[in-house]
Amino acid sequence: MxxxxxxxxxxxxxxxxxxxxxxxxxxxxxxxxxxxxxxxxxxxxxxxxxxxxxxxxxxxxxxxxxxxxxxxxxxxxxxxxxxxxxxxxxxxxxxxxxxxxxxxxxxxxxxxxxxxxxxxxxxxxxxxxxxxxxxxxxxxxxxxxxxxxxxxxxxxxxxxxxxxxxxxxxxxxxxxxxxxxxxMDQELPGFIANRLQEAIWREALHMVAAGEATPEEIDRSITDGPGLRWPVHGPCLTFHLAGGEGGMAHMLDHFGPSLKAPWTRLDAPELTSELRDDMVAGAEVSAGGRPMAELVAERDRAVIAIRRAVQTARAAGRS
Amino acid sequence: MxxxxxxxxxxxxxxxxxxxxxxxxxxxxxxxxxxxxxxxxxxxxxxxxxxxxxxxxxxxxxxxxxxxxxxxxxxxxxxxxxxxxxxxxxxxxxxxxxxxxxxxxxxxxxxxxxxxxxxxxxxxxxxxxxxxxxxxxxxxxxxxxxxxxxxxxxxxxxxxxxxxxxxxxxxxxxxxxxxxxxxMDQELPGFIANRLQEAIWREALHMVAAGEATPEEIDRSITDGPGLRWPVHGPCLTFHLAGGEGGMAHMLDHFGPSLKAPWTRLDAPELTSELRDDMVAGAEVSAGGRPMAELVAERDRAVIAIRRAVQTARAAGRS
The missing domain is CATH 3.40.50.720 (NAD(P)-binding Rossmann-like Domain)
Known part of the structure; x- marks a missing residue:
């Protein structure tokens, strides 16, 4: 046809x-x-x-x-x-x-x-x-x-x-x-982006379960930290920049062994009722008592402004 | 004193x-x-x-x-x-x-x-x-x-x-x-934000090692996807919003079991010379042949604009 x-x-x-x-x-x-x-x-x-x-x-x-x-x-x-x-x-x-x-x-x-x-x-x-x-x-x-x-x-x-x-x-x-x-040319459970999100999410649950960080600290560690770079440069390009003039090659050749450092937990944590309650209470702290509609509106305004900001910053480099 | x-x-x-x-x-x-x-x-x-x-x-x-x-x-x-x-x-x-x-x-x-x-x-x-x-x-x-x-x-x-x-x-x-x-009130290897970054980074290396995604696809899956939300709402608040009116509680009560889905690899991948070379070549693709100074300037312009955009979007909700 x-x-x-x-x-x-x-x-x-x-x-x-x-x-x-x-x-x-x-x-x-x-x-x-x-x-x-x-x-x-x-x-x-x-x-x-x-x-x-x-x-x-x-x-x-x-x-x-x-x-x-x-x-x-x-x-x-x-x-x-x-x-x-x-x-x-x-x-x-x-x-x-x-x-x-x-x-x-x-x-x-x-x-x-x-x-x-x-x-x-x-x-x-x-x-x-x-x-x-x-x-x-x-x-x-x-x-x-x-x-x-x-x-x-x-x-x-x-x-x-x-x-x-x-x-x-x-x-x-x-x-x-x-x-x-x-x-994608092959079926991968969770595709690509959700696998990456899921990896963050599990580590976050582990830290809350172990009492090492609160959901509010986890959120702020992203919004005020690496999250500010991710709309413009993804994780690989971020790592490339961290290597200075040597870029990705320098990072892998010098810090490769630390990949094996026990920073990230191996298994998904048990979702106990205590962890569940800590996550729910933490989300409420992060939400600051604002209703869902207000959070959604905030996200939408921000995503539009961020998309614009990234486009402008990228275009400025090409002009 | x-x-x-x-x-x-x-x-x-x-x-x-x-x-x-x-x-x-x-x-x-x-x-x-x-x-x-x-x-x-x-x-x-x-x-x-x-x-x-x-x-x-x-x-x-x-x-x-x-x-x-x-x-x-x-x-x-x-x-x-x-x-x-x-x-x-x-x-x-x-x-x-x-x-x-x-x-x-x-x-x-x-x-x-x-x-x-x-x-x-x-x-x-x-x-x-x-x-x-x-x-x-x-x-x-x-x-x-x-x-x-x-x-x-x-x-x-x-x-x-x-x-x-x-x-x-x-x-x-x-x-x-x-x-x-x-x-922080306790010593945690990698502190908080780097643990979260590291979790993403390992999953990215696994996908490249398995030929499931290229570094360029991984970067774009973040910059054009979840990365656009992270400067305004961190991973916990993002999950809260995904639950609609039920928020975090709804998500954990309904999707908790899928935390255990085998989406994220358990161990750090072996950094073979092949994986190293794939990551280096991939970073060059993501960089688009631009020199490091240009990438750094792009990132800086974008981070300033993103910070401004997020501040404005947040302030608009409070006014």
Whole structure:
């Protein structure tokens, strides 16, 4: 069949309209696409429109595509109706393997032979999710980061039964709408970024469990420390700079042995009720009593400003 | 003896004037302090003044203290002369335990009974470094992050022989000059932030060693993904937000078991020559052929802009 170009994708179906699905919908709308949504929750439409409305000022500030319209979204009572006429499907159902399996099978069956169905899963390999689909060739992972309307990264990877063209096409579509895409050639549990986040998270839990640091200290050690460098230079480039003129080679040749130092704990800590309570209380301290909506608004304002700041700083070096 | 207040510290001795020591000197100068430096390198003075000159526009942009003068720095031929008349000492010698031991012993002997001597060590506990000092009570760790003139975090902790007043005084001094201080009550190898960085770094090395991701992909997965959130919300608060209205409690109660998922490798990978070469080549890809000075300038511009962006976004929520 003739494969459609990414630029020919005009209508996206958003299947599941929770925080991630609705965030995707807002982003697609901002790129001038039409969105057809489905979600089984009784108040889904209200919630969906609330997320889109809340995201729109941020998206406007970042720059809307021509013809972008926050109202170009419709909610449909069935999956089949939502995907009718859609050129691309983004599935963002809850992270439940059984649910993902049946939903992806239904989506593969309900869509045409040139429509890619991407899953927002944050950890399941597509080979595990595609087992019930009679035609799994068009099923790919398209893993976003919260909030999908502000964080550019999308990790794209297929399963063993996915056709290579479907992976390429999803990657091409996301790039076309302005995402930063990592196209992986193998299935890796947790993909890339979540493995790195998870490594930090486990060490943080260990320190709290051992009474060595509080969640507030852990958060501040990142926000006022290495976190200030990470939006501009990732961990490898940061290490490269730490080596001075000798860069990465100097660091590895001189500090390689200290990699083996027992700084990082080996296993995940036991999630005792005490650790659970310490983490919950600590998060409340970090939140400073502010309601979730205020924290979300703060994050969104900051992410926009940080993205701008990094872009400007990078551009200044090239001029 | 009468302890001097942090605001009474007017002159700081910077012992060791490499990247970290010279960065500290630039910061102290920007806070209106006088600096007396010592470094055994033949071209130390030239390098020191170059770092101060390079940092000054950034420091000016962030706001200088009254009377701040980039020329208020003198280089001295011996440690004893450098610390003469200093109210506080910041030691930033190379990360070599034997060297730190003898230097800290010399510094403790050469300074008065109310002068705190802080070490910039990025990993040695003070109890291991203070073994040769006859008077170790005033020796503390004051661990900065590169570049010390831009990243606010300083981790402060004493050794078993350190007097509690010396730890408090160092913390108070750093806070007084605008640093974000974490005052630790126990010695932890790698302190807090480096343990978290190290956890990420090991997982990155594993992925490269296994051919699962390139250094460039790892860097981009952070800069275009979670790294955009970390300057505003650390890992615990990020997790709290991911839980929606249920916050941290919801996440731990529902996703606790997945902590045990085998996402993060247990041991440090073997640093084979192949892995070393892959990391070096990858850093060069991430650097895009740009010289180190350009990367450093890019980082500095970005960190200033990011700090501003985060401050503005936080302040907007409080107004």
């Amino acid at each position: 003739a494969e459609r170009q990414a630029s020919e994708i005009r209508t996206v179906a958003c299947i599941g309209a929770g925080v991630i699905g609705a965030g995707w919908a807002a982003y697609f709308l901002s790129r001038g696409l039409r969105v057809r949504a489905w979600d089984p929750a009784p108040d889904a439409e209200q919630k969906l429109r609330r997320v889109v409305d809340a995201a729109w000022p941020a998206l406007t500030e970042l720059g809307l595509a021509e013809g972008a319209d926050p109202a170009a979204i419709t909610l449909h009572p069935t999956v089949a109706e939502a995907v009718a006429g859609a050129d691309f499907v983004q599935e963002s159902a809850p992270e439940d393997l059984g649910l993902k399996r049946s939903l992806l099978a239904e989506l593969a069956a309900a869509t045409g032979p040139d429509v890619v169905v991407a899953s927002s899963t944050s950890g399941f390999p597509m080979s595990d999710m595609a087992t019930e689909a009679t035609d799994p060739a068009r099923l790919v992972v398209g893993h976003p980061f919260n909030p999908p309307y502000l964080i550019p990264l999308v990790e794209v990877v297929g399963g063993t039964a996915t056709a290579p063209w479907a992976v390429s096409r999803a990657a091409e579509f996301y790039r076309h709408i302005g995402k930063s895409v990592i196209e | 009468a302890e001097r207040q942090a605001s009474e510290i007017r002159t700081v001795a910077c012992i060791g004037a490499g990247v970290i020591g010279a960065g500290w000197a630039a910061y102290f100068l920007s806070r209106g302090l006088r600096v007396r430096a010592w470094d055994p390198a033949p071209d130390a003075e030239q390098k020191l003044r170059r770092v101060v000159d390079a940092a000054w526009p950034a420091l000016t942009e962030l706001g200088l203290a009254e009377g701040a003068d980039p020329a208020a720095i003198t280089l001295h031929p011996t440690v004893a002369e450098a610390v003469a008349g200093a109210d506080f000492v910041q030691e930033s010698a190379p990360e070599d335990l034997g060297l730190k031991r003898s230097l800290l012993a010399e510094l403790a002997a050469a300074t008065g009974p109310d002068v705190v001597v802080a070490s910039s060590t990025s990993g040695f506990p003070m109890s291991d470094m203070a073994t040769e000092a006859t008077d170790p009570a005033r020796l503390v760790v004051g661990h900065p992050f590169n570049p010390p003139y831009l990243i606010p975090l300083v981790e402060v902790v004493g050794g078993t022989a350190t007097a509690p007043w010396a730890v408090s005084r160092a913390a108070e001094f750093y806070r007084h000059i605008g640093k974000s201080v974490i005052e």
